[in-house]
Amino acid sequence: MPELPEVESARALIAEHGLGREIVDVDDHDTYVCRPHAPGEIKAALVGHRLTEAHRQGKSMWIDTDDGPVLGLHLGMAGRIVIDDSAAGDYWSDGGRKHLPVWDRFTIHFADGGFLALRDKRRLGRAVLDPNLSRLGPDAAEVGRDAFRERVGHGEAPLKARIMDQSVIAGVGNLLADEALWRARLDPRRPAASLDDAELDRLRRDIRAATRRAIDRGGVHTGAIIPHRTRDGVCPRCGADMSRATIGGRTTYWCSNEQDQLGEHAAAIALA
DNA sequence: AGCATTGTTTCACA
DNA sequence: TTGTGAAACAATGC
Numbered sequence A: 001m002p003e004l005p006e007v008e009s010a011r012a013l014i015a016e017h018g019l020g021r022e023i024v025d026v027d028d029h030d031t032y033v034c035r036p037h038a039p040g041e042i043k044a045a046l047v048g049h050r051l052t053e054a055h056r057q058g059k060s061m062w063i064d065t066d067d068g069p070v071l072g073l074h075l076g077m078a079g080r081i082v083i084d085d086s087a088a089g090d091y092w093s094d095g096g097r098k099h100l101p102v103w104d105r106f107t108i109h110f111a112d113g114g115f116l117a118l119r120d121k122r123r124l125g126r127a128v129l130d131p132n133l134s135r136l137g138p139d140a141a142e143v144g145r146d147a148f149r150e151r152v153g154h155g156e157a158p159l160k161a162r163i164m165d166q167s168v169i170a171g172v173g174n175l176l177a178d179e180a181l182w183r184a185r186l187d188p189r190r191p192a193a194s195l196d197d198a199e200l201d202r203l204r205r206d207i208r209a210a211t212r213r214a215i216d217r218g219g220v221h222t223g224a225i226i227p228h229r230t231r232d233g234v235c236p237r238c239g240a241d242m243s244r245a246t247i248g249g250r251t252t253y254w255c256s257n258e259q260d261q262l263g264e265h266a267a268a269i270a271l272a
Numbered sequence B: 001a002g003c004a005t006t007g008t009t010t011c012a013c014a
Numbered sequence C: 001t002t003g004t005g006a007a008a009c010a011a012t013g014c
Helices: A004-017 A041-046 A145-152 A159-164 A174-183 A197-217 A264-271
Strands: A023-027 A051-057 A060-065 A071-074 A079-083 A086-089 A104-110 A115-120 A126-129 A242-247 A250-255
Touching: A004 A051, A004 A060, A004 A079, A004 A086, A004 A197, A023 A041, A041 A126, A145 A197, A159 A174, A159 A197, A159 A250, A174 A197, A174 A250
Parallel strands: none
Antiparallel strands: A023 A104, A051 A060, A060 A071, A071 A126, A079 A086, A079 A115, A104 A115, A242 A250
């Protein structure tokens, strides 16, 4: 995903078009996407029921049923939710043309002839009964100021790795992290514990702003910094070269001028 | 051919 | 024991 904004779109799609329809069949034969369930297990639990409410925390969704089990859905790296003629989720799509029905890894068929599918070309998405969400931190778009300070402002791990840790706050992925840190003018390499309260508050504000903007505009790929995440990219604010490194296991881009609080530039300022 | 990819889990190691 | 980072997972696109 699909990061928090895409998942919220998918949740909204389910809430609008997927609820209240009687389930008559389920295709859960993909044992990787549906692990650890055996084929037929999810089907047996869902047939005869209806989806009643769609929830989301971070990048995880769960759907309540009427007196049945909870269905957990995760879009993984490239998943989207397709309901009849509508879709939401993965944005590397050309109106769905590149998302083929053969990539439906989990499908619910309704009595009215329609369907809800997890369409995921890479099979890193997940469908599971009664998902365990206990290790998920508070939603990145909802977390309060004090909780954010407390959870994010600790540890020696790089700041970017900290905000992408789903047990710290849930919902921030690689692109949203780069976007929010650029907006907040914070160096992704800094130890999380080195931030003061003002910086943490600024980061929280910019995560929320970037998330809201992405939801409104159709996905994290609409972020201001995303087109400049290239080897020869420049900062759209100041024109300086973008720096590039692997941080927290993911390719990271940041402004070599405004977000350099560890390197030569920062050292020069400190001396002056 | 080789590398990179918007996510999560597991494993090794300090 | 806790925290951190790399590798694995699966499949596709450049």
